[in-house]
Amino acid sequence: MRFREPLLGGSAAMPGASLQRACRLLVAVCALHLGVTLVYYLAGRDLSRLPRLVGVPTPLHGGPGGAAASGQPPGELRSGGARPPPSLSISSEPRPGRDSSPGADSGPGPARNLTSAPVSHTTASSLPACPEESPLLVGPMLIEFNIPVDLEQLAKQNPEIKMGGRYTPKDCISPHKVAIIIPFRNRQEHLKYWLYYLHPILQRQQLDYGIYVINQAGDSMFNRAKLLNIGFEEALKDYDYNCFVFSDVDLIPMDDHNAYRCFSQPRHISVAMDKFGFSLPYVQYFGGVSALSKQQFLAINGFPNNYWGWGGEDDDIFNRLVFKGMSISRPNAMVGRCRMIRHSRDKKNEPNPQRFDRIAHTKETMRSDGLNSLTYQVLDTQRYPLYTKITVDIGTPS
Numbered sequence: 001m002r003f004r005e006p007l008l009g010g011s012a013a014m015p016g017a018s019l020q021r022a023c024r025l026l027v028a029v030c031a032l033h034l035g036v037t038l039v040y041y042l043a044g045r046d047l048s049r050l051p052r053l054v055g056v057p058t059p060l061h062g063g064p065g066g067a068a069a070s071g072q073p074p075g076e077l078r079s080g081g082a083r084p085p086p087s088l089s090i091s092s093e094p095r096p097g098r099d100s101s102p103g104a105d106s107g108p109g110p111a112r113n114l115t116s117a118p119v120s121h122t123t124a125s126s127l128p129a130c131p132e133e134s135p136l137l138v139g140p141m142l143i144e145f146n147i148p149v150d151l152e153q154l155a156k157q158n159p160e161i162k163m164g165g166r167y168t169p170k171d172c173i174s175p176h177k178v179a180i181i182i183p184f185r186n187r188q189e190h191l192k193y194w195l196y197y198l199h200p201i202l203q204r205q206q207l208d209y210g211i212y213v214i215n216q217a218g219d220s221m222f223n224r225a226k227l228l229n230i231g232f233e234e235a236l237k238d239y240d241y242n243c244f245v246f247s248d249v250d251l252i253p254m255d256d257h258n259a260y261r262c263f264s265q266p267r268h269i270s271v272a273m274d275k276f277g278f279s280l281p282y283v284q285y286f287g288g289v290s291a292l293s294k295q296q297f298l299a300i301n302g303f304p305n306n307y308w309g310w311g312g313e314d315d316d317i318f319n320r321l322v323f324k325g326m327s328i329s330r331p332n333a334m335v336g337r338c339r340m341i342r343h344s345r346d347k348k349n350e351p352n353p354q355r356f357d358r359i360a361h362t363k364e365t366m367r368s369d370g371l372n373s374l375t376y377q378v379l380d381t382q383r384y385p386l387y388t389k390i391t392v393d394i395g396t397p398s
Contacts, residue, residue, distance in 0.1 A: 130172035133257075136204040140255045141197075143339045149192040155385035158199050164238075165211030165387035167203055174208040176261040178291075179241040181231030182249050183224045184389075185216045190249045190341050195386050201256045209260075210239060211387040213249075217379055220396045225303035225313035227394065229374050232297060234390050244297060245269070247289040250341040257335050260291065265329040266321050267291040271336035278337055286321075286328065287314035288338065299324050301370030304358070308397040312355025319362035 161167050168174070180202075184191065191213065202209050212235050214227040228246045235241055243262035251270050253260075258269060270288030272278040300320035307313035321328065330336060358365070380391040 127171065127173050130169055130174045130206040134204055134206040136206065137256045138204070139257060140337075143197060143252050143254055145193055145339075145341050149196045151192060151195065151384075151386060154192075154196055154199070158203070158386070160203070161199060161386060163385060164383040165385075166209070166239075167199075168208045169203075169206045172206060174206050176207050176209075176243055177239065177241045178202075178207050178209040178243045178245055178261055179231070179235035179239070180209060180211050180245045180247060180260065181228050181235065182211070182213045182247055183216070183222075183227035183231070184213045184249055185222060187249045191387075193341060194247075194249050194252065197252045198260075199386065201253065202260060204256055205259060205261070207261060210235065210241070213387050213389045215389055215391040217391050217393050220394075221308040222310070223305070223308050223394055225307050225317070226305045226374070226376070227392070229302045229305065229371060230376050230390070230392055230394070232302060232371070233374065234378070236294075238388075242294050243291060244294065245289065245291045248287075251288050252339050252341075253289075254337040254339060255335050258331050258337075260289075262291050262293040262296075263329050265327050266296055268328050268330045269336065270338045271330045272333045273338045273340055275340045279333065280330075284315060284318050286318040290314075290317075296321075296326065298371070299326075301366055301372055302374070304362075304365065304369050305374060306365075306369055306398075307355060307358065309355075312359055315355075315359045316362050316366075319359065320366050323363050323366065 155161070160170065180198075182191070182194070195211070199211075212231050214231040214234070216222060216227055231246075232244055235244070245260050247260075247269075251273065253269070259267075260269065261267075266286075268286050268288075268290050270290075271280055273288060300317070300323075303320075304313055304316045307316065318328070375395065377393040378390060379393055380389075382389045382391075
């Protein structure tokens with residue numbers, strides 16, 4: 001024992017103390033390295049979304065009682081007893097802008113945005129791609145048509161929409177460049193409701209989109225499919241769209257998970273309309289709202305131009321897709337629910353008595369009747385704050 005005591009209390013203690021100091025130094029170096037790494041990591045990140053991620057209110061989202069804080073953007077109604085948004089005063093037509101590209105209005109937007117993602121200060125080149133499914137979606141909505149809509153007030157509530165109805169997400173780059181084409185004549189009240197509900201939905205879906213209302217001039221028989229062809233041609237003069245959604249003006253989706261964009265196969269969007277008891281009327285039905293990519297649309301030579309009056313053109317379109325080896329994709333019946341604004345049949349849009357015969361000959365006519373035979377004259381183009389209205393002369397039935 002006498003031999004070991006000095007050894008333990010003397011020279012043997014020195015190596016242990018040195019090891020302890022060395023360990024402390026190593027921990028300090030590791031902590032410094034981790035800190036430097038974290039600083040460089042954060043320097044390359046966009047921290048503008050940090051308050052939102054941790055639940056801290058910001059000027060872009062309002063306080064605890066604001067619309068964004070409740071997870072329910074203005075203009076949209078969630079199911080489960082939610083009440084409609086406040087009335088938008090007296091209905092009125094917005095003042096049109098000059099006839100120019102919708103993207104020409106490139107000035108800085110207002111600081112507050114009620115319906116879209118928060119504005120990021122990062123440059124477009126450094127923005128990430130938008131996610132496959134937007135995190136801004138709210139799900140099922142209550143849709144009502146008993147409130148007045150003022151389009152000037154609606155434009156103020158959607159400040160990120162540029163003149164002509166153009167919108168691009170501010171915090172990500174959307175791969176979906178969507179032109180939404182609406183065939184139109186004498187349906188201004190229906191258009192107000194469509195804009196009221198769809199603009200917030202489309203922004204939450206983080207689409208790069210534009211709205212085109214193709215107005216048929218005169219009082220000849222209505223031709224829905226020809227107007228859609230014209231919308232395709234005219235929209236491409238504005239922007240390099242890669243997707244086209246063709247929508248009747250009186251149909252509103254009831255769930256914002258029902259994506260207004262294109263898929264690998266042609267998409268039927270309005271699959272469960274209240275008019276048909278929220279079910280598909282027949283398996284070949286392709287009417288109401290549909291989406292085709294630019295390539296899909298060109299592959300079928302567009303839509304037929306010879307369906308004057310109501311009915312038949314959507315079945316002809318279905319046949320064209322089948323003959324080109326494509327199949328129809330659809331959302332499920334719950335997500336695909338839509339409400340229709342009830343109305344009496346328009347004048348000069350009576351059922352087309354020739355529709356059944358024309359549908360039977362789609363395979364023979366689709367090569368010569370479509371985009372390659374389209375003729376029309378643009379009479380007027382108006383860029384309104386929420387949409388572009390193109391008035392056209394499409395001729396008369398031959």
